Amino acid sequence: MNALVRFEELIEDLLEGSLAKLMRSPVQPAEIARRLERAMEQGQRAAVGQTLVPNRYRVLLHPDDYAGLEPARGALEREMARFIVERVRERGFDLLARPQVSLEPHEKTRRRRVRVQAELADTMADSEATAELEWTQTQLAPVGQQMLPRAWLRFSFADGQPGQVHLDRPQFSLGRARDNDIILDDPRVSRYHARIVLRYGQFLLQDLHSTYGSLVNGEAVEESILRSGDVLSLGGFEMVYEED
Secondary structure, three states, X not given: OOHHHHHHHHHHHHOOOOHHXXXXXOOOHHHHHHHHHHHHHHOOEEEOOEEEXXXXXXXXXXXXXXXXXXXXXXXXXXXXXXXXHHHHHHHOOEEOOOOEEEEEEOXXXXXXXXXXXXXXXXXXXXXXXXXXXXXXXOOOOOHHXXXXXXXXXXXXXXXXXXXXXXOOOOEEEEEXXXXXXXXXXXXXXXXXXEEEEEEOOEEXXXXXXOOOOEEEOOEEEOEEEOOXXXXXXXXXXXXXXXXX
């Protein structure tokens, strides 16, 4: 049983008395948990021998959506922090300090939407909501000691000219949308098609439920560790992953 399933079961048990009201809210706890996990992955930072992820999370909701969850706020924040700890263990990440989650009303957040702001804070503030959590304290590596593989994506433009992208950060998003790190202007590529993330010193490809899927060396994948020479195909747009 993974962390998300356990989280959903715990929420049902803890909130049995107010569950009917909670379920009428447009925003459900499971959706918030998925957004938290995405923010955790996007905020990872490579360090010597470890991959650190954020330990502070602000969940921003439209005031009307927040009002439906506010009666159970304490329990939700506590269980969401536990969910992060479990996902960190399952994914092999590391925490600098005990995670803290806060649900907050936010006028600029649209209804039925969830926004998460995450940060890696070099402090450990004990609070009632997280005092009982188990966690593993690690040391943040100086920026100069952070290690990334020397890796590139190589491909050809529509006119046949060669192109390449140096993978010099722990994460890259790929897709047609203009806010991706790597923009692939190809109709076969989804707006947010895939991402490349660092884990245990290796890059891996994660498909983001794209329309036409992601392939590595001709095989469809949801997630795959990348090795030098691998051919990546995003909806048919091909790239080659190479390391020095």
